Amino acid sequence: MSPRDLLHAPCWQGVDLGHPLPDHPHAVSVALPRWQDVIAYEEQEHSCRQALQTVYPRFGQHPLVAELSQRVAQPGLIAWPFPTEAVAEAAQQHCLRQAPGATTELKGFSGLTVLLCDAGASPHAKAFWQHTGLGATSRQAAIALGREQAPHPDNAALARRLICERLAAIHGCDPGLISLHPSGMSGLHAALCIIERLNPGRPTLQLGFPYVDVLKQPQVIFHGGELLQSADLNEIGAALDRIKPGAVIVELPSNPLLRCVDLPAVTRLAHDRGIPVIADDTIGTALNLSVLPYVDLLFTSLTKSFAGRGDVMAGSLLMSSASPWHQQFVDAMNPPARLNDADAIALEEASRDVLDRVPQLDANCLTLAHRLEAHPAVKSVMHPKDCTIFRSLMRSGAGFGCLLSFELHEGTAKAQRVYDNLRISKGPSLGTSFSLACPYTLLAHYDELDWAADCGVPAHLLRVSVGLEDPDELWQRFSTALVS
Incomplete structure (x- = not known):
């Protein structure tokens, strides 16, 4: 068909x-085609959830991922598959911080690492999965289950190079400034890991009405995040002095109000205080916006307009060469996972137009x-x-x-x-x-x-x-x- x-x-x-x-x-x-379907989805109604043939990958486990999880789960333990051992360990550590007495263990399965955890830890594993976007993808699950063939590594390497060159041409920068990640939120995760190494233990300050997981990730996974919706520069300056954040986070524009803060002015305020600025240009896109003079780290969900097909998860992080911290960013960059081979090839094909x-x-x-x-x-x-x-x-x-x-x-x-x-x-x-x-x-x-x-x-x-x-x-x- x-x-x-x-x-x-x-x-x-x-x-x-x-x-x-x-x-x-x-x-x-x-598809959630009726208002009542949206309500039923949010209320976790069984009939609605049973009708779903798939799910947004960060909000739950894609059917292929769920099948893999069921295969490796053990009595009393729930499975959360991750792309690398480093990611699974980070998820395990998060669970144990939130539920110190929980039972957790790691298990390898066909190139993936699965976090097994009890009912007390599983909600925290799910939160890590959602907020960081670092869960195993449907293509990785399909390969692990033997449903699809793993691509040749050389083809994947070529795809990554072409994607970075394509993005660099749009941004007007060197391709070496761009790294590819499993999702937009994992691009943010890579940025926050860099900030944590530079400014350990400090919260973030987000400006404007937030996309929920851009705010929740620093709040839940890292060292907290405060939200300021005022556009008044005096109030922003006062918040920077009070909070002393490790970084400022802005969305270009915000979702769903589609407004921008005064980015040049905010960056001056932040840089005067030695604070980097992280921006998300997913909605505005680099084809439309020229923001590299004003941001230090720029993350994007490539799942959205860049791919355009709605069938691949991916993200990017760009380290601005104009940033005062550029070399420190380069030295600190060590993400727990990068964009996998199968999704890299799918993304390269999707983004050609x-x-x-x-x-x-x-x-x-x-x-x-x-x-x-x-x-x-x-x-x-x-x-x-x-x-x-x-x-x-x-x-x-x-x-x-x-x-x-x-x-x-x-x-x-x-x-x-x-x-x-x-x-x-x-x-x-x-x-x-x-x-x-x-x-x-x-x-x-x-x-x-x-x-x-x-x-x-x-x-x-x-x-x-x-x-x-x-x-x-x-x-x-x-x-x-x-x-x-």
Whole structure:
């Protein structure tokens, strides 16, 4: 059977619940087509969870990984497969810090290292898995289970070189400044490990409304992280003096509000105090933003717009040559895992069209943003075009990214009807060639909805990653849903 064409046959109805997005064995998203499905997913309802044919890889174990885990699990012990012994040891140490009396052990299996732990430690293993993005991937599991062949190492080495050269050409830097990692969050993990070696035992300071795991990783896995949402430079300076963070973390732009802090000014404040700046440009993308003069470490989820297919997990970390700490970063760089062979080859193939695809995604998103703004049912649209700082960081002729968020005048009841009737695929992730929508706040902040609302992110907010569909056809789908 041919894979489902999600540009023309999206997973948007109740019967599509749990369908992989895309229709591929290594899909990284899953269809949650109705509002009630999102609620059921968050409430851990058995019928919903049973319907899921896959899962976002950091939020749980992909079916191939779960099969491997079941094969190596022992009575009373739950299995968490990791790509290297170093990662498994780090996960084990995290579990024992959080649950000192827990039972844990490490076991090798077909080139992977599995952390076996009891019920007291398993939630901490899951947290490490989610926040760091360092779990074994579906391709690694497929190879370990004998379902797929391991690629030749020379082919993988060539793929990594081509990816780094492709990224370097986009950033305008030397390929040697870029390292490849199993996910965007593991790119952040590599950055935080460097910071820990430079500034041991210090928390981070994150500015702006956070993507949940960018904030949670330093809070849970390292030495804490504080959040400051104010854009006032005096308040930021005071927070830097009070907290004395090991690093400042910013997102370019934030998710889902799609705003940027005043990066040049924040960097001056941080550098004056001897504090490095870590940035995430996943949403803005290096094709659109020129930020290397203002950041010390730049991490990216290559899973998203760079790959564009939604069937490979990967991330990168760029150590800016302009950073005052550049040589110290190079000396301290020793990640516990790098991008594996099979995913490197998949990523290289997927990203060959990135220079053509991403500008089209951006243009389609801008068109949809303008049309939504003019619709009477829409209360507000969040899009980077309205952020003056984003504009100031843009390259000549660049776009604004493929992501937008919007609110409706009638709140949750209307948002639910629009979501349920919207004929595009619906589920987590972004940057795919097919459009994806989700009630972002419910998925990312279900247990802290009041806090999110106080931050200007209501539960009824809808987030859309715009794909390569014909813009007029896509608008017809939205306009039909908006009158539902």
